Amino acid sequence: MTTPADAEEPRWLTDDEQHAWQSYLQANMLLEDHLDRQLQRDAGLPHVYYGLLVKLSWAPRHRLRMTELAAAAKITRSRLSHAITRLEKNGWVRREDCPSDKRGQNAVLTDEGFEVLKKAAPGHVEAVRAAIFDRLTPEQIGQFGDICRIIADGLQPEGADLPWLR
Amino acid sequence: MTTPADAEEPRWLTDDEQHAWQSYLQANMLLEDHLDRQLQRDAGLPHVYYGLLVKLSWAPRHRLRMTELAAAAKITRSRLSHAITRLEKNGWVRREDCPSDKRGQNAVLTDEGFEVLKKAAPGHVEAVRAAIFDRLTPEQIGQFGDICRIIADGLQPEGADLPWLR
DNA sequence: CCCCAGTAGTTTAAATTTCAAGAAAGGGCT
DNA sequence: AGCCCTTTCTTGAAATTTAAACTACTGGGG
Numbered sequence: 001m002t003t004p005a006d007a008e009e010p011r012w013l014t015d016d017e018q019h020a021w022q023s024y025l026q027a028n029m030l031l032e033d034h035l036d037r038q039l040q041r042d043a044g045l046p047h048v049y050y051g052l053l054v055k056l057s058w059a060p061r062h063r064l065r066m067t068e069l070a071a072a073a074k075i076t077r078s079r080l081s082h083a084i085t086r087l088e089k090n091g092w093v094r095r096e097d098c099p100s101d102k103r104g105q106n107a108v109l110t111d112e113g114f115e116v117l118k119k120a121a122p123g124h125v126e127a128v129r130a131a132i133f134d135r136l137t138p139e140q141i142g143q144f145g146d147i148c149r150i151i152a153d154g155l156q157p158e159g160a161d162l163p164w165l166r
Numbered sequence: 167m168t169t170p171a172d173a174e175e176p177r178w179l180t181d182d183e184q185h186a187w188q189s190y191l192q193a194n195m196l197l198e199d200h201l202d203r204q205l206q207r208d209a210g211l212p213h214v215y216y217g218l219l220v221k222l223s224w225a226p227r228h229r230l231r232m233t234e235l236a237a238a239a240k241i242t243r244s245r246l247s248h249a250i251t252r253l254e255k256n257g258w259v260r261r262e263d264c265p266s267d268k269r270g271q272n273a274v275l276t277d278e279g280f281e282v283l284k285k286a287a288p289g290h291v292e293a294v295r296a297a298i299f300d301r302l303t304p305e306q307i308g309q310f311g312d313i314c315r316i317i318a319d320g321l322q323p324e325g326a327d328l329p330w331l332r
Numbered sequence: 333c334c335c336c337a338g339t340a341g342t343t344t345a346a347a348t349t350t351c352a353a354g355a356a357a358g359g360g361c362t
Numbered sequence: 363a364g365c366c367c368t369t370t371c372t373t374g375a376a377a378t379t380t381a382a383a384c385t386a387c388t389g390g391g392g
Binding site for chain 3: 212214241242244245248249252267268269270
């Protein structure tokens with residue numbers, strides 16, 4: 001005699017899984033907090049906003065359609081819209097109409113924004129390095145990347161990739 | 167002739183490191199978003215708030231000093247204060263004066279809050295499992311836990327641990 | 333051409349988080 | 363006791379994020 005399907009005992013996490021999960025949650029909280037403060041102090045913007053400038057700097061002609069930028073950064077269009085409004089006030093980014101589609105907008109990294117990025121990048125890389133990569137073996141770095149990729153891919157809507165950004 | 171110290175070329179990330187870092191950032195964004203939506207839909211609270219209920223449920227007598235709970239959850243006391251105010255409005259948590267220290271407050275998980283937690287836990291565990299552990303080999307789970315622990319420990323203020331929570 | 337479902341992006345309000353400041357109590361010192 | 367510094371927690375305002383509604387445009391049929 002088996003238990004009814006809707007009363008199945010859930011598959012709780014094993015000890016190893018529980019340990020990994022709690023460690024991840026802690027690492028995450030601490031890291032996000034740490035990097036947010038570092039960037040807020042040194043560059044005057046939160047980590048996610050910095051990430052937007054980075055994506056733009058990688059794109060051809062330093063510009064990207066709003067939807068593409070949102071997809072690259074894994075944030076909602078609404079959130080991006082607010083963020084760009086703020087970055088525009090700072091003069092780091094500029095909005096530009098898309099010629100081919102009247103609905104579209106391009107977010108363009110300004111020269112000033114690019115300067116801010118170049119100024120902030122070394123300190124940020126150093127912070128990331130100190131928090132993560134200087135503490136891991138090359139083997140662990142490989143494992144970390146592989147594992148994160150698996151998780152990210154699993155949560156990714158099919159074919160949601162933008163070829164020109166990785 | 168060497169470059170002046172303050173003009174050193176920063177140690178940029180290697181390709182492997184860059185790959186790992188971008189993968190992590192994406193996994194993180196997608197995961198946080200996914201779990202926030204799952205819990206908001208199924209239990210009516212964000213992931214961090216759920217985490218607070220979990221910590222309380224693990225504590226003896228289902229209660230914890232504010233500072234201890236904040237440390238366990240790796241959030242600021244200010245953030246916790248606001249969060250508890252909200253959870254209190256929902257009736258999931260109750261504030262209680264600390265007998266031994268008149269400055270202190272205990273956050274206490276109410277019976278109702280515990281019920282909410284028990285109701286939400288299976289679905290949440292399932293979501294975590296589907297997003298992470300069902301996609302990794304046992305070996306990778308071990309690696310993931312080890313790596314996250316190293317990162318978390320590196321960002322942890324010395325001796326900030328609370329013995330009664332892990 | 334007109335209609336219509338879908339897409340791009342914005343906007344509003346509500347919720348959450350951050351930041352800086354502040355109230356209250358503890359604890360050591362003289 | 364009185365003073366000083368620290369710890370605990372809260373508060374209020376500003377910044378950011380979320381959720382849902384909304385405008386404008388596209389593209390495909392009839």
